[in-house]
C-alpha cells in the first residue's frame with residue numbers, strides 16, 4: 001500500500017448526572033421541549049453558572065480510567081460563535097487548560113497491542129437542539145428546544161495515532177466500553193449521549209509529515225465510523241492520485257448514500273475568540289480528591305478479561321464472550337466457579353444452554369436468567385461426577401429454568417440418576433438385541449460398527465439414565481458371546 | 489488621545505459579532521478601540537515576571553452545586569418572553585437557519 005491514513009478522534013460523552021453542568025435543571029432525555037430550562041441555561045441576563053460537583057467527579061473518573069494526569073487547576077473558557085441553539089452566544093468549555101491530559105488507551109491485544117494517546121479530556125456544556133423540519137412554518141423558521149443546553153459533556157481528544165478505519169472503530173468502542181463500565185456515560189449513541197467526530201488525512205507510507213486533514217462528523221455508530229473513514233480515506237487518495245489537493249474542511253457522513261459530503265462553513269465561523277470565563281473560578285482539584293476517586297474505579301472490561309484468562313485458563317474467545325457479549329456474564333461465571341464448579345464447564349454452560357435460552361427471550365443479559373449461579377454449580381457437579389449423563393443434565397437444566405427447582409431435587413424425585421446397575425442395564429440390552437435382529441445379524445457378519453446404533457437404542461430405552469460406557473461393554477459381551485459360539 | 493491604529497479591523501470584529509455598522513460607526517469604534525488598547529498596552533508595561541497569569545480577581549474556596557434537581561421555569565412564561573415562539577409545540581422560533 002502506498003498511502004497510510006492518519007486518524008484522530010474527538011468523542012463527546014454526556015456525563016450521567018441528574019442535573020445540568022451549571023444549573024439545577026434535569027437532564028432527562030425525551031422531556032417535552034423547553035421544560036428543563038432556567039435563566040442560567042437560557043442565557044438570560046444576569047444569570048450566573050455554578051459548577052456541578054458530581055459532573056467534575058465523573059469527568060475525573062473518565063480521566064483516570066483513560067490513564068490521564070488530572071490537572072490541579074483547569075480553566076473554563078468561553079467559545080464564542082453564533083447559532084440559535086446556543087443561547088448565550090458562547091459555549092462554556094475548557095480551552096488551553098483542560099481537566100485531564102496525557103492519557104493512553106490500549107487496543108488489541110490481537111495480533112499486536114497498539115496504543116492510542118489521549119491528548120486531553122475537557123468539560124463543556126452541550127448546546128440546545130435546532131429543529132429545521134416538521135413544523136407547519138418550517139420553511140420560514142427554525143425551532144429551538146433548550147432542554148439539552150447546559151447538559152454536561154466531556155470531550156475526549158485522541159492523538160492522531162490511529163492508522164486504519166478499523167482501529168478507529170475499535171478505539172471508539174473501547175472508550176464507550178470504559179465509560180459505561182465507569183458509570184460515567186450510558187453509551188447510548190442513538191439518543192446522542194455518545195458522539196464521535198474523526199480527523200483523517202492520508203500520506204505516502206514513510207513520509208514523516210501529515211497530509212491535509214478533513215473532519216468527518218455525524219458518525220453515530222462503530223460501523224458508520226469505520227465506513228465513513230474507509231470512504232474518506234479512499235476519496236483523499238483519489239484526490240491526491242489525480243494530482244489534486246485535499247481541502248481542509250468538515251464533511252458529513254450520509255449513511256444512506258454511503259459517502260461523506262462537504263459541509264460548507266463560513267471562514268470566520270472558526271474564529272472562536274476563546275477567553276477565560278469570568279463567571280467561573282478556576283477549577284482546583286486537590287490531589288486527595290483525585291486519589292479518593294481513583295480508589296473507587298472498578299475493574300475495567302479488558303483488565304477483567306485478562307484476569308479471567310490468567311486465573312481460570314479461559315481462552316481469549318471465551319473470556320471475551322463472558323466479559324463483552326453477555327451483560328453480567330463474567331459476574332455470573334465467577335459466582336458459578338466460586339460455588340465449586342470447574343471453570344471450563346461453567347463457561348461452556350453459560351455459552352451453551354444459557355445463551356441459547358437468552359436468545360429465545362431476545363435478551364443478552366444475565367439478569368434474565370432464573371437459574372442462580374449456585375444452582376448451576378450444583379448441576380455441573382452432578383454431571384461431572386457422572387450422576388447424570390450430559391443429555392439428562394440438559395433436560396434437568398430446562399426444568400430448573402422453568403420451575404426454579406434445584407438440580408438435586410429434580411434428579412432425586414424423578415429418578416433421573418444414571419444407573420450403573422448392570423442387571424438393570426443387562427435387561428435393556430437383552431430386549432434391544434431381541435428387537436433388532438437385523439443389526440445383530442449384521443454385527444455377526446462383521447459389520448461391527450452397528451454397535452453404535454445398538455448403544456443408542458439402549459440409551460433411549462434407559463431414557464438417558466444409563467452410563468453409555470456400561471451399556472457398550474454389556475452389548476459387546478452379549479454379542480461377542482453369541483458370535484463366539486456358532487451353531488448354538 | 490491615542491491615534492487610530494492601523495492594526496484594528498473593526499469591520500472584522502463586527503462581522504464576528506454579527507453587527508452591521510455604518511461608516512461613521514466604524515470610524516468611531518476604531519478610534520475608541522484604539523484608546524482602549526492603548527490603555528491595555530500601558531498596563532502591559534508592568535513587569536510581571538514570576539506572576540502567574542489569571543483572569544479572575546478572587547480565587548478563593550471553590551463554589552459547587554450538588555447534583556440535585558431544582559424545578560425549571562414554567563414553559564408558557566418562558567416562551568411568552570421570546571420574540572417568536574410556538575406555544576402549542578413548546579418551541580422557540582428564529583428565522584430559518586441552515
Ligand SMILES: [Zn+2]
Nearest residue numbers: 023025038041
Ligand atoms: Zn437550567
